[in-house]
Amino acid sequence: MTDRVQASVRVSGPPNSSFLVGYPGISATLPRIEGKVEIRPSTGYSAPVAISLVRICLQRRETIHPAAENVAKRHLGTPRRDTTDVVGKELLLYRCTTGKEAESVMAMDLPFVLFIPYGRSGEETNRRIPPASLQLPSRTAETFYELVVTVQQGQSIQNKYAFPVPLQRYDTLSTFGMYNRPEHKVATSDNIVSLGISLPRWSYGPMDPITVYIKLAPNLDWMSKARKVSIKSITLAIEEEITYNPEGDEPSKKINRLQKHTKPIGMKLPEQGYVTNMGIIFPHKDLRDSNGIIRRGQPAFPNYGVTSFTTKSTLYKIEFFLSIKAQLTAARDITLRQPIVICPLDHQACKEEMDAIEQAAKDASSVDANNPMIPARNIILADAPNALAALGFCLVGGQKKPLIE
Known part of the structure; x- marks a missing residue:
């Protein structure tokens, strides 16, 4: 029955900072998104969740509607056009053991690092530096980004969860x-x-x-x-x-x-x-x-x-x-x-950003893009000893009670 319990999914960034590390558009800073996917049961307090597969990607969505500024044209002109692309690569964060349909999970924390493309070379879309998030007045054009987490729960259930990520570009600073x-x-x-x-x-x-x-x-x-x-x-x-x-x-x-x-x-x-x-x-x-x-x-x-x-x-x-x-x-x-x-950014703000960009480039020099050091993932299965403690519960006389440490 565990595959009936839907997962509660959220993405959190590093402590006291945003998802985005580095400066998109400046390759020396290795722009990337760091964080972790947290999965818990969504219904009931402690019913385990069946998890087969977890993936994450950064998705860019773009729309244009040139006629949107004019009320008459909005109805008679060309309709809104849109496009959706995956930026860089999709990451596989978890797959259950071979031969099993799903794993019964109490809690799951899966750290990840998604690198944002920073090379102009090549015509393929996934090599280009992604444009900055922008929404023009009347939504005549917009570009926005989402972290999309795909959670497969057994064969029948697959859910996608989207989390908006604002993205700025820093290669046009007037101080360069x-x-x-x-x-x-x-x-x-x-x-x-x-x-x-x-x-x-x-x-x-x-x-x-x-x-x-x-x-x-x-x-x-x-x-x-x-x-x-x-x-x-x-x-x-x-x-x-x-x-x-x-x-x-x-x-x-x-x-x-x-x-x-x-x-x-x-x-x-x-x-x-x-x-x-x-x-x-x-x-x-x-x-x-x-x-x-x-x-x-x-x-x-x-x-x-x-x-x-x-x-x-x-x-x-x-x-x-x-x-x-x-x-x-x-x-x-x-x-x-x-x-x-x-x-x-105005000229003064560009000046103030330069030291931080220099520091980000120094920090990035110790990061290996092919094998980034990420924290160990934390997976607590339903049959693990003290599995309920991960959700703040314990068994007292066969009943689930809040855990007071």
């Missing part, structure tokens, strides 16, 4: 050297005037200032035309570009203008060119309500200070651009788009 090299770009529309920009760094977070060095220069071979040119204004804007279904047959793009600053100039273009600096602040999302209290977030999604950030997954891709437009007279307007990276 690769983002602090200046970027230069030049554009022209009719060869009379060229627009050149220089960007001192190109990764930013919420409330980070973005400064652009701008130069409008006449074409020296066309000076007779260039002398007639006047500069009306220069506009600097931040654009978010979301591509839905980027790897499919019919990708669709949506561009949102997040911030805009226009500088009126109203002067003739000097022969030596016109040089200026322009700045704009990347907008942040206020996590506090009207009473100044930070609301509790959803368990599957971290609380970000931005609405979205640079990310790429199977069903959608989010990119950001600085758009610089020079409005001219006697020459065509010139628009230049420069890609930038948006990180969920």
Whole structure:
């Protein structure tokens, strides 16, 4: 009859810390999920549970619904699309002895370590670094992760238990050297005037200032035309570009203008060119309500200070651009788009994270990914002496009583 008793399953992380150890996106920290699966009887106090097999995996679920922002389109447009993938490998934590259908168990603690892929090499999905958890407004796109425990109880019963795990990515931090090299770009529309920009760094977070060095220069071979040119204004804007279904047959793009600053100039273009600096602040999302209290977030999604950030997954891709437009007279307007990276953390938070990342890399250097040291599992079978003690009971005169030690 033991196979009729359903198991109560939970997953707990290491003491005083989260499931996630290391920093996804930074391979030196060996990002991984550590914890243990705890199985107990769910009905009655002490009826043993039949367990044949226990497996665990990290599962990524992704959905897109580009029409969700518009009430009319939500009903008439394309339906929600979704995809589910296993991240890395599924682990077998327990299998009962050969020849037995199931083992009668009082209590079971099964420690595990699930490594999160950290190599970009190979086109197979299970080798790619998983994208960060994210939910866009109106759920137009979302990515979330769950630890899924599969428990087989005899031949007839198989149950799956899902536990949300928020996952962040740390390879876009603005403190990394690769983002602090200046970027230069030049554009022209009719060869009379060229627009050149220089960007001192190109990764930013919420409330980070973005400064652009701008130069409008006449074409020296066309000076007779260039002398007639006047500069009306220069506009600097931040654009978010979301591509839905980027790897499919019919990708669709949506561009949102997040911030805009226009500088009126109203002067003739000097022969030596016109040089200026322009700045704009990347907008942040206020996590506090009207009473100044930070609301509790959803368990599957971290609380970000931005609405979205640079990310790429199977069903959608989010990119950001600085758009610089020079409005001219006697020459065509010139628009230049420069890609930038948006990180969920501001520059100060990125600085504060660097020491912890360094420490995590040191800790990871002693971990063998092929054979991680994990605690011994603890399995108490129903016929073990003092098996009831594992559930806090004992037998007194043939009756089960609470155990008082």
